[in-house]
Amino acid sequence: MSLLHVKEITLAYGKTGLFGLPRRLIPVLSNVSLTIDEGVCLGLLGSSGAGKSTLGKVILGLEKPSHGQIIFQGQDLYNMSASDRKQARRDLQVVFQDCYSSVNPRMTIEQIIGEPLDNYEIRSPSKQKHVIGELLEMVGLKAEDMAKYPNQFSGGQLQRINIARAIALKPKLIVLDESVSSLDMVTQTQILALLNDLKRSFGLSYLFITHNLEAAYFLSDRLAVLDRGELVEMFEEKEQILTSPHPTVQSLLQSVLADHPGNRKVRNVQQFT
Numbered sequence: 001m002s003l004l005h006v007k008e009i010t011l012a013y014g015k016t017g018l019f020g021l022p023r024r025l026i027p028v029l030s031n032v033s034l035t036i037d038e039g040v041c042l043g044l045l046g047s048s049g050a051g052k053s054t055l056g057k058v059i060l061g062l063e064k065p066s067h068g069q070i071i072f073q074g075q076d077l078y079n080m081s082a083s084d085r086k087q088a089r090r091d092l093q094v095v096f097q098d099c100y101s102s103v104n105p106r107m108t109i110e111q112i113i114g115e116p117l118d119n120y121e122i123r124s125p126s127k128q129k130h131v132i133g134e135l136l137e138m139v140g141l142k143a144e145d146m147a148k149y150p151n152q153f154s155g156g157q158l159q160r161i162n163i164a165r166a167i168a169l170k171p172k173l174i175v176l177d178e179s180v181s182s183l184d185m186v187t188q189t190q191i192l193a194l195l196n197d198l199k200r201s202f203g204l205s206y207l208f209i210t211h212n213l214e215a216a217y218f219l220s221d222r223l224a225v226l227d228r229g230e231l232v233e234m235f236e237e238k239e240q241i242l243t244s245p246h247p248t249v250q251s252l253l254q255s256v257l258a259d260h261p262g263n264r265k266v267r268n269v270q271q272f273t
């Protein structure tokens, strides 16, 4: 069943002209439409500046488009009552790339993960502690870690904490905006495996924004490619990307091959699995 419909989204940023001349509009997203079904991960690929993060912000309700609609669970995200919007915010979560700036260094992990819970659910302090402990264990950390501060964790551990916070309210859709890009290869693999497990366990849907084709291929069920604000390819089966002749896809594939000199002449599914 469809969870999210992105319908003909167009967005342009205003750029102030010289000497206060009228603002020029720079198009960032042009007529972008896509859907995300329940329990599905859509990988959104594209080069730097393609508009991926902007689309993520539009989907999260953070950046109003100049044209088009975001239909989330059957309702227009930018045209709903305050109470429906509060519910939508609960069901739509995000994990950003920078795990350090995503947390307040002065708060304990208990306070960080407890914040969204406090906003939506009232519990006794002991029950709240129990829930936070369970969330930490779900992401591979220990319940005792809740007493610590962010500076006592590695980047990978902090990203696990950000994921625990994102899943605390049992959301329907999580926007993963380059969520593993700042981590080393081994940690990236571990976090991708964790995200995959959580998706299966809770039937979560993801929009996985990345320029990393290998990571997208691992986690996603479907793949979309954005180029200069336009959706240029949509693959219902991720394997289809491997044979796409589209120049943007070709350059994404080439960038993977460039990382594997021994495989430069070989292009097959095995490289990505």
Ligand SMILES: Nc1ncnc2c1ncn2[C@@H]1O[C@H](COP(=O)(O)OP(=O)(O)OP(=O)(O)O)[C@@H](O)[C@H]1O
Pocket (backbone or CB within 6 Å): 013, 014, 028, 046, 047, 048, 049, 050, 051, 052, 053, 054, 055, 211
């Ligand atoms: N607040 C803003 N004001 C003006 N222009 C912006 C703003 N945010 C983004 N842009 C521009 O919109 C375009 C798309 O940016 P966006 O961050 O969405 O791309 P991206 O595909 O996520 O790139 P990257 O992979 O480098 O993060 C870029 O040209 C960027 O400079």
